[in-house]
Amino acid sequence: MSSPLVIFHASCLDGFGSAYAAYVHFKLKHNVDAEYLPASHGDAPPDVSGRTVYILDYAYKRPAMEQVCSQAEKVVVLDHHITAKDALVGLDEQFQNLELVLDMERSGAMISWQYFHQEPAPNLIACIQDRDLWRWNVPDSMDVNTGLMSHPFSFEGWHQVANDQQAWQKLVHEGAAINRFRAQMVEQHKRAAMMGEVAGISVPIVNCPRAIVSELVGELAEGQPFAAGYSDKGTRRSWSLRSAKDGADVAKIAELFGGGGHKNAAGFVTQLSENNLLVNPD
Numbered sequence: 151m152s153s154p155l156v157i158f159h160a161s162c163l164d165g166f167g168s169a170y171a172a173y174v175h176f177k178l179k180h181n182v183d184a185e186y187l188p189a190s191h192g193d194a195p196p197d198v199s200g201r202t203v204y205i206l207d208y209a210y211k212r213p214a215m216e217q218v219c220s221q222a223e224k225v226v227v228l229d230h231h232i233t234a235k236d237a238l239v240g241l242d243e244q245f246q247n248l249e250l251v252l253d254m255e256r257s258g259a260m261i262s263w264q265y266f267h268q269e270p271a272p273n274l275i276a277c278i279q280d281r282d283l284w285r286w287n288v289p290d291s292m293d294v295n296t297g298l299m300s301h302p303f304s305f306e307g308w309h310q311v312a313n314d315q316q317a318w319q320k321l322v323h324e325g326a327a328i329n330r331f332r333a334q335m336v337e338q339h340k341r342a343a344m345m346g347e348v349a350g351i352s353v354p355i356v357n358c359p360r361a362i363v364s365e366l367v368g369e370l371a372e373g374q375p376f377a378a379g380y381s382d383k384g385t386r387r388s389w390s391l392r393s394a395k396d397g398a399d400v401a402k403i404a405e406l407f408g409g410g411g412h413k414n415a416a417g418f419v420t421q422l423s424e425n426n427l428l429v430n431p432d
Contacts, residue, residue, distance in 0.1 A: 162189030167259030207258025233410030293325030
């Protein structure tokens with residue numbers, strides 16, 4: 151019998167938090183070695199023939215989901231992005247082997263923890279949800295999230311932080327120091343923003359590191375329909391869109407480019423020409 155396959159949102163605290171919830175269930179409670187696969191918007195699904203598949207804090211577009219459901223023995227999707235809810239409506243009626251849990255009021259990590267576990271979620275998961283939903287109601291949440299982002303993501307490391315008070319406090323202190331510096335970086339990059347167009351809408355656009363994109367673009371969005379930040383990796387340009395509470399629905403904007411997300415926070419990927427990696431003198 152093949153091991154469970156856990157597909158989760160890549161390069162994302164909420165996505166990895168979702169995978170961590172699955173890891174605690176499978177490995178630590180039941181000694182099952184699941185396979186963990188990070189996925190980004192636009193990725194093609196793997197061959198899942200005959201497997202039990204969990205897709206956490208993420209969902210493929212409907213045609214790809216139909217492919218996954220037709221191959222797999224069982225598929226469970228735990229997500230909270232409005233674009234996933236819109237795209238997958240009724241799919242569980244089409245495929246009896248599909249279980250959908252779509253909840254816009256919880257983050258992917260919280261949905262996953264409460265799906266796999268009976269006991270209350272640890273404070274680590276609460277902090278991740280607090281940031282992902284941009285609520286900022288949990289004490290030390292901002293410093294915990296920044297501290298987590300400053301280390302390589304590992305299940306073992308996160309489990310220690312979640313269960314060891316000394317490790318928790320160390321992470322909080324690390325995050326607080328980093329946040330002082332990040333606040334300076336946000337101010338510097340705000341001055342580099344330029345007005346441009348995304349989907350025909352005039353908005354502030356800024357090239358910035360992923361580490362500060364949420365805070366930076368969120369501040370730039372005030373008084374605007376929305377704002378956009380981007381970073382490049384090879385020929386892949388990752389875009390982050392943010393809007394104020396009374397701003398545009400950026401999930402719908404991101405959908406135009408094959409991405410998705412929430413009303414006030416979304417993203418997508420575009421491809422650059424290979425020529426962008428060729429620099430020659432005139």
